[in-house]
Amino acid sequence: MKTFDYRTATGLADGLEPGAVFLAGGTNLVDLMKLGIATPDVLVDVSRLPLREITDLPRGGMRIGSAVRNSDLAADHRVRTAYPVLSQALLAGASGQLRNMATTGGNLLQRTRCRYFMDATMPCNKHLPGSGCPARDGDHRNLAILGGSEACIATHPSDMAVALAALDAVVQVDGPTGQRSIPVTDLYRLPGDTPERDTVLEHGELITAVDLPELPVAARSTYRKARDRASYAFAVGSVAAALDVEDGLVREVRLAFGAVAPKPWRAFAAEEALRGRPATRERFAAAADAELRHATPLRDNAYKIALIRNLTVSVLASLVPSTEPAAQGPAAQGPAAQGPAAQGPATQGPAESATEEETR
Amino acid sequence: MTSMVTRAVGAPVARLEGPAKVSGAARYAAEYPQDHLAYGWIVPSPVARGRLDAVLIDPAEEDVLAVLWYGNAPELAKSDDPELAVLQSDEIRYRGQPLALVIATSLEAARRAAQAVQLEIAEEDHDVELRADHPDRYTPETVVPDVPAESSTGDVEAALTSAPVTIDVTYETPPLHNSPMEPHATIARWDDQDLILYDSNQHPSGIADTVGAIFGLPAGRVHVVTEHVGGGFGSKGTARPNAVLAALGARVTGRPVEVVLPRQAMFSIVGHRAPTLQRIRVGATEDGILTAIDHQTCTQSSRLLEFVESASVVTRDVYPVPNLRTGHSVVRLDVPTPRWMRAPGEAPGMVGLECALDELAVELGLDPVELRIRNSPANPRYVECLRSGAARFGWSERDPRPGQRLEGEWRLGTGMAGATYPASAMPSTARVRALGAGEYEVAIAAADLGTGARTILAQIAADELGVPIDKVHIRIGDSTLPQASVAGGSSGSASWGWAVTGACRELRAADGSSDEATFDTTELVQQQKENRHASGAHFAEVRVSTVTGEIRVSRLFGMYDGGRILNPRTARSQFLGGMIMGMGMALHEESVLDPAQGTWVNHDLAEYHIPTHADVEWIDAAWLDQPEDDLNPMGSKGIGEIGIVGSPAAILNAVWHATGIRIRTLPARLDKILTATP
The missing domain is CATH 3.30.43 (Uridine Diphospho-n-acetylenolpyruvylglucosamine Reductase; domain 2)
Structure with a gap:
């Protein structure tokens, strides 16, 4: 050091x-x-700056101070009821000890855990620009299938950021040139030829808060994370979703993918494919495909396509109210999935597992 | 009322050092205060093969006392272990090899300077990739611990050709790293010509011998202190480079020097379980009687030393097979030398054997428990573990067809596998002294890795002396005490308990004519029964998500014969720990190789996954508790390793039962499920 x-x-x-x-x-x-x-x-x-409050915004929504701890944010009653996807994403991340230390702003700005980036003796265009990217031919099982470049296929590791991307959160920034607001979906850069820069922030700019807009659809939202062990592991694929269904049709939807790209991946194309359409498993799968169409998997990470597709169907189906006939629709699985996925009660799973983790 | 001494052996005595450990009073190797302590930080090789021409350091670096490398390090005597010849040659044999040791007055300064060191290296092409068709593959003479690499009885090819039912499968286990909670650590200090080592290891007597020889000292001039050890799992069985580097640094600087390995170095210089490629062919009658097995293992070692993971050896002993061939081949690569890791040989070997037998059972349409019972005519304790374990687990309710149970999105399945581990003892010496007032001191240079060894020795001594356990004071973890064998091979309690028993019996026989007795088991141990084993059976229930392919173990049960169980509390912990490590082997653990970079790329505990508490949902172990009277005076068999033998196979077999998917390349992870077709 x-x-x-x-x-x-x-x-x-x-x-x-x-x-x-x-x-x-x-x-x-x-x-x-x-x-x-x-x-x-x-x-x-900056941990002693007065940025530790969670407050209501005058026109609806809420403001999360950037120094609010992950554990406090996850436990906040307003978050748990109005934006459950955010609470669940936070609790799916790291460990109790880490969540007690990690802050909202810091979580957003954490860096990739790509194994080459994390080793100073390795080439890596992110930690030593121009030194090359060994991951493309080497270890990339958990690296990007969307948004990567020849120079870098790192994934962003945050669970929280995936939920924030789905929720249209806006980052408030203060810096040498004044204050500005940046949607979370625009905070991160894609690597291109300059993977050393993760975000659009300039030197000296500080995230002071994250604003959540008033978003009625978010009251019915959830986060599901797939990982290689039950706890204390980064996602190998995750989905944050909010869904409003009326008369069998999707009225409103928010969808974001984690662990597939250098940024939390807001699935705009999938959302577009769903709005106004029947809330069926077939449509959910087709929407995921619309987003994953541009995926460029490598030797060892193509499984993420099937994983994200299955997660999307499972998570969206779990958000269809049981009173809606679509929730009981027949299973529609692609070639990669096995068997009748998620035929059981549509609401089982993510919400319960988040609570379980919290109490462990 | 008559006073009565309750037998201590067999009682669930809590670990004697528990309060010291939870209160922080227990001292581990790097925690002994020293005057003028200096800190060593290793500069690892960034390449897998080449020559080191120079090590340059900015003279402006502050607080640096010395930078040792082969260009200036004192010459060491040759060792049997070439990895201990640290800083003695310009040859680079693996990535991570210590090329220099920076010694500074603070840990921070040593680390900073080590990161700033400039290495001039002539890099050469390397080869780190194990392949079954590698041109340099050869058959070694022996495999670990020291047994012939090959065996052959009967005519395997003919028997396989004529067998009505055959299986021919290849199972692959990845490189694994034992990374105990306490990393390898040493504080070395020279007192005149004597060397004092505070060192985390499994064998104080052996460390004294080995390090002493390297510095030209008789073992008696080396004092190894190993009071507490935070786990070893085999990786601390012999002296590692940290001990030699600390001693070198202390000699050069004239100060005590501490070398604690950072977690990343635990994945290079202290060994690994070598990967195995196991081809296993099995032939059986239609009744499921095994007629032939051929078990061939291909594995790797380093350029420095031949260490061959003996995965096929276990197949020689578990089931009687008239036509049996086992063999090993090895490829020497530009990698660190593999070492012992919990149940070397047995753990990976029983993945191949017990998964292949599960495949055979399916082919035969025979219950896998029944298949094993039919092939164990002379192994009643194993059969009892199979029957009793199956009953306790609820095995009889199982529908043998795969993919039949679905709960929500989860497919459920159960699987089982046998377990075995050699029961043996090694020569050790113990001393017991009467301290007066009915109190006794028992001394032996054993190491307690956190398993309860210290406690068990106190229990044994208390019963032999006929006193309550609190009258016995145990001294271990010090090489100046009577010499003890390694805490390895599941032989510690048998070896040391035997010596303690002998010493106590001699003292009692002296009947007051002496207040001290010493007992050496060497002669007795040489006469011990050979080819004896602990045995067991593992049962697992898993669920596999049809959405994500995630695999979770909902139940894991082990039923064991460990002879007399000396302490059910610490024994249970050993069994469960082994089973959880087996779960890690089946589902989580893998050192991921990057052939181009010449090393494993996941080298911390965030990326090298072992099970967390959340992964262990329900786990239990039970045992027969029948003394094996002709083995050692306690009637015990070692239990430190058997939990990891067979438990990975039980889990993999359960994954098949849940999904119909055979995962033959470990670990079984969600990507393999998602991309497989049942």
Whole structure:
């Protein structure tokens, strides 16, 4: 670890000298410093700034201070009732100890866990621009099928960000050139030729809050995460969804995918394919296909296509009210799925498992 | 009322050091305070093969005491283990090999300087990829621990040709790393010409011998202190480079030097379980009597040392087969040397054998428990484990057809597999002293890895001396005590308990004429019965999501014969721990190789997955608790490893039963389910 200076931010207008970075919960940054991946000259600790409130916005929706802890946000009653997908996504991530330290802003800005990025002795265009990307020929089982480039196929690791992308959340930023608002879906850059930059934030810009718009459809929302073990594992595929069905037709829908792209992947094409259409498993599967049509899988990550497709069908079906006839429709599975998936009660699964994790 | 001494052996005595551990008072190797302690940080090789020309460091680096590399390191005596010849050559034999040791006055300074070191390396092409058709594959003479690589009885080919039912399958196990909670760690200090090592290991006596020889010292001049060990799983069975590097650093700087491996280094310089490619062919009669087995294992070792994972050996002992051939081949690659990892040989070998037998049972239309019973005519304890385990698990209700149970989106299935592990003891010496007032001190250089060894020795001594356990004071974990064998091969309790029993009996026989007795088991151990085993049966219930392919183990049960169970509380913990590690082997653990980079790319516990608490939903173990009287005075058999033998196969067999999908390349993960066709 490189020697660094440390100071506490006293106000938002402090600014940030060259070579300095903000420190919040430190759950990712400190690891990267120990590994020699992050080598800041100065840490500016923003964890004591007055950014720890969750407040109602005057025109509906709510504002989450960027220093609100993941565990506090997940437990917030308004979040649990109006945006359950967000609470579930938070609880699906990391461990109790990490959630107690990690903040809302820091969670958004955590970096990929691509195994090459995490090892300073490896080539990686993200930590050493121009050194190459060994992942394309090497280990990429859990790397991107959407949005990647020749230079980088890293995935964004956050569960929370997937829910926020589905919820049309807006990031409030304060910095040397003033304040601005950035939709979460626009916060992240695709890697292209410059994968070293994860986001559109400029040096010195600080996330101060995340705004959730008033979104009635979000009251019926859920997050489902598939992973290689039951807890304390990054997603290999996840889906955040909100759905409103009336008379068998999709009135409103929000859908985002995790662990498939360098950013939380808002599935705009899938949503478009669903609005006004029958809420059936066939339509859900076709909508997922519409989004995954552009996937460019490599040798070992093509399974993510089947995984996301199955998750999408399962999650959306679980959100169709049991009073809607469509919820009981016949199983429509593609070639990759086996057998009659999710024939059981439509509501079982994600919500319960999130609660289970929380109490463990 | 008459006073009565309750027998301590067999009682669920809590671990004696428990309070010290939970209160933080127990000291692990790196926690012994030292004056002027310096810190060593290893500079690992970033390439798998090549030559090191120079190590350069910025002279402005602060607080650095020394940078040792082969260009300036003191010469060491040759060792049987070439990986301990650290900093002695410019040759780079694997990625992660220690190329330099930076010693500084603080840990932070040592790490910072080590990350800033410039290495001048002439890189050469490397080969790290094990393939069954590798041109350099050869048959070794022996495999670990030291048994012939090949065996042959009868005419296997003829028997397979004439068998009415045959199976021919290949199972692959990946490279695995044992990464105990406490990493390998050493503080070394020279007191005049004596070397003191506070070291985390499984064998203080052996470490003293090995490290002493490297520095030209008799074992008596090396004092190894190993009071508490935070797990080893085989990886600490012999001296590792950290001990030699710390001693070198201490010699050069004149200060005590601490070397604690960072987690990432645990995935290179302390060994791994080598990957295996196992082809197994089985022939049987229509009644399910085995007529032929051919079990061939292809595995890897390093350029430095031949260490051959003996996966086919277990097949020689479990079932009597008239036509049996087993063999091993090995490829030497530019990788770190494989080492012992919990049940070396048996753990991967029983994946191949017990999964193949499950496939045979399906082919025969025979219940897999019954198949094993029919082939164990002379192994009544194994049969009892199979029958009793099946009854307790509720096996008889099972519909043998795969893919029949669906609950919501989850397919359910059950599977089983047998378990076996050699029961043996190794020579050890113990000393017991009467301290007066009815109190005794028992001393032996054993290591307690957290298993309860210390507690069990106190129980044994208490019964032999006829006193309550709190009158017995145990001293272990110190190489200056009477020498003990390694805490490995599931032989610790048998070996050390035997010596303790002997010493206590001699002291009592002296009848007050002496207040001290020492007992060496070497001669007795040489006469011990050969080819004896602990045995068991594992039963698993899994569910597999039809949406995600995720596999979860809803029930895991083990039924064992471990002879007399000395302490049911610590024994249960050993069994369950082995079974959970078996679950990890079946479903989670894999060191992922990048052939181009010449190393494994997941080298921390976030990316190298082992089961979490949430993965263990319901688990239990039971045992026969029948002493095996002709093995050792306690009638016990080792139980530290048998839990990982067969439990992976039981889980894989249950995955097949749930889905109809045979996963033959471990670990079984959701991508393999999603892309498979039943």
